Amino acid sequence: MDAPLRLISANPLDQLARTVEALLVVAAAPLSAGELAEAAADDPERVEAALGLVGERYREGRSGIVLEHVAGGWAFRASREAAEACARMVEKPAQRGLSQAALETLAIVAYLGPCTRPDVARIRGVSADSAVASLVERGLIAEAGRDDEGGAIRYKTTPLFERVFGLESLSQLPRLDDLGAGVDEIRDRLHAVAEKRTA
Amino acid sequence: MIVRELELDLDAFEGPFDLLLTLVLKDELDLAEVDVAAIVLAFIERLAEREELDLEACGEFLVLVSALLELKARGLFPEEAAELAELEPEAAAEELARRLAEYRRMKEAAAWLRERLDAEGDRFFRMGPAPLAPKAEPQLAPQDPAKLAAALRLLATPPPEVSLAHMALRFPPVTQFLERFRSVLRRRSRFDFDQEVGELSRIEQAVAFLALLELRRAGEVAIEQAAPFAPIRISRTDIEREDSWTLRSA
Known part of the structure; x- marks a missing residue:
């Protein structure tokens, strides 16, 4: 009795979403929807939709892993609530002590x-x-x-x-x-000095 | 050799190198007028006059001349600051304001980045080199075993034997020439070696020369040659004796 019902309720994108999830786990850098579609051998629009499903599952407050749209692609990161624990374990060499x-x-x-x-x-x-x-x-x-x-x-x-x-x-x-608030003020003061010198 | 005392005779300056440096540093001589290459030439000429290479002088000279070149280069390409100084006060103010504004914007952008960094400090992600994409297996064109066998057969043929014939030297016996020279001398009292063996091969000529030396050792012939590479003349010894006797008696 259950089997036909489950078929109807299952999202047709579930399998693609699992594939996208897997690809994001093995990737070292953010992957664009195009790259994901190529690896999954599927349609980019369907991949976008699948990313929506993945993002719904991996979000702050619901999972320790969070899907984020960053650097022109999609990537997994740690949830912010786990930041302190992460900081005790890993270093951030790229941004530590930027002068x-x-x-x-x-x-x-x-x-x-x-x-x-x-x-x-x-x-x-x-x-x-x-x-x-x-x-x-x-x-x-x-x-x-x-x-x-x-x-x-x-x-x-x-x-x-x-x-x-x-x-x-x-x-x-x-x-x-x-940016550059106060730039006009600098300009006015400089011009005032210049006028004094020409006078 | 003292570099500072190097005498210079240039278009713009005449005197010791030391004085030139002093004048340049006091701005009394425009370096743009000074031909640095001529200074280098003068130094090299002085260096060449001496037998030993004076490394200490070379080092000192290099330091001085490189400093001179830097000064000259700076003089030839005036700095931006100097360009600014030449602008009208109004234009200079505008240029300065533009630069200050540019820098101020970037400073603020940097401040924005700093804030952003602080706000995003609790985002942790994995960083690492990208794993390599799998390599595509190269597809070979369909192969025919018979073609491979034919190609191998070509390689398996033994190479043609190399002929060593040209390397074998055939030496005629020395005695052959001993006899030959003796018979010539029986007919004539003297002969010219080159004329006698001129048509023979080099090897035969060499053996003939050995035969000649052999005859000379046995005292059968006398050999004379006016100069190196001059014709070698051979005569019977008994004739030689007669000649010398005739000369002495005359």
């Missing part, structure tokens, strides 16, 4: 990248060599070809950067126009 210089350099590369070390040095006014080297070593930025003019190495942020900062993509960064 102010490194963070500023990271911001410049994230907004202006791909850009070269001289580009960063021009904005910050000091050499960017050690900050860039430290960010490369952490895996937050990586080489992205060479400058057309001088042949200097250009850098861009990595998917790990987005993952560490919990960004779905770089477009989640605040707009540059919204």
Whole structure:
């Protein structure tokens, strides 16, 4: 009596959802819906729907494992309530002890990248060599070809950067126009000084 | 050799290297006018005059000249600060404001990243190198055993034997030439070695020469040669004796 009923109630995406779940467990980096569809040999739209089922099951408060949309893909992470326990067991080498210089350099590369070390040095006014080297070593930025003019190495942020900062993509960064409060005030004061000198 | 005392004779400057450096450092001489290559040349010429390589002088010179080159390069490509100084105060203020604004935005972006990092600090995830995708098995085209056998058969053929014929040297017996020279000398009192053996092979010529030496050792012939590589003349010893006797008596 039970068998036919179960067939009717079973979600046709259940099996695909289990496959997606399995793929996310073996993956080392976030997987896009396209990549999941290719590995599962299924339709990307059905994979999106299956991801919905997986996300419903793996969410904060319901599971120790949480599905998140990050760095342009889907990945599992630990739930926030388990953070303290995780912190006692594992290190966070990518973001531990990031200096102010490194963070500023990271911001410049994230907004202006791909850009070269001289580009960063021009904005910050000091050499960017050690900050860039430290960010490369952490895996937050990586080489992205060479400058057309001088042949200097250009850098861009990595998917790990987005993952560490919990960004779905770089477009989640605040707009540059919204930053820099007080810029106008600086400009006015400078112009006032300039006028005095010309007078 | 003292590098500082190196005498220079350049278009823009004449005198010791030391003075040139002093003038440059005091801004009394424009480095752009100084031909650094000519200084290097002068030093190398002085170095070449001496027999031993003066490593200490070379080291000192390298340091001084590299410093000079850096100064000159900086002079030829004025710094951005200097460019700014040349701007009108109004334009300079605008340029400075633009740069400050750019930096301020980035500073704020960095602050935003810091906040974000703190807020996301309780997100833990596994990091590791991506596992490799399985390698596709290379598909071979259908193979025919007969073709493989034919290919192997080609390889299995023994290579043709290498002929060593050209390496065997055939030496004619020395006695053959002993007899030959003796018979020539019976007919003529002297002969020219080159003319006699000229048509023979190199090997035969060599054996003929051995025969000649043999005859000379036995005292049967006299050999003379005016100069190295000049024709070798051979004569019977009894004729030689007669000649010398004639000369002495004359």
